[in-house]
Amino acid sequence: MSSIIEQKKQVVSELADKFRNSKSAVVVDYRGLDVAEVTELRSQLREAGVDFKVYKNTMARRATEEVELSELHEVLQGPTALAFHAEDAVAPAKVLNNFAKDHENLEIKGGVVEGQVATLEQIKELANLPNYEGLVSMFLSVLQAPIRNFAYATKAIADQKEEESA
Numbered sequence: 001m002s003s004i005i006e007q008k009k010q011v012v013s014e015l016a017d018k019f020r021n022s023k024s025a026v027v028v029d030y031r032g033l034d035v036a037e038v039t040e041l042r043s044q045l046r047e048a049g050v051d052f053k054v055y056k057n058t059m060a061r062r063a064t065e066e067v068e069l070s071e072l073h074e075v076l077q078g079p080t081a082l083a084f085h086a087e088d089a090v091a092p093a094k095v096l097n098n099f100a101k102d103h104e105n106l107e108i109k110g111g112v113v114e115g116q117v118a119t120l121e122q123i124k125e126l127a128n129l130p131n132y133e134g135l136v137s138m139f140l141s142v143l144q145a146p147i148r149n150f151a152y153a154t155k156a157i158a159d160q161k162e163e164e165s166a
Contacts, residue, residue, distance in 0.1 A: 015063035032105030097127035
């Protein structure tokens with residue numbers, strides 16, 4: 001009996017650590033997905049580096065209490081799976097949202113982003129953001145724009161002066 005309790009305490013501790021150390025966690029209801037669909041989902045999540053696992057709601061509730069995320073209790077009802085990513089806050093939301101578009105049985109319930117409880121709407125907004133590399137690319141493009149425009153203007157002036165002297 002005590003070994004079972006110890007195992008449960010270990011699961012709660014492990015889950016609490018995941019909540020603490022992850023950039024984001026997304027809670028989903030997977031009811032109605034068949035084995036092939038779940039396998040496909042797990043494969044897509046694994047490719048994105050997302051940790052995806054089904055937990056008992058009581059274990060998840062205890063872990064959320066431990067990390068002071070009790071507001072998440074209302075979405076921890078029914079069959080629940082959690083997706084975590086330690087470095088990329090966008091990846092779990094993006095993969096799950098894209099999968100849910102094609103498979104109506106997958107329901108995103110809510111989640112945690114940067115240690116704060118997020119609503120379904122916030123998770124969907126997060127899913128529509130580009131990933132980290134995309135954001136960096138957009139940022140660098142914005143930084144390069146003034147220099148690029150200056151180069152174009154300088155070239156245009158040089159071309160105009162060249163035409164006038166010819």
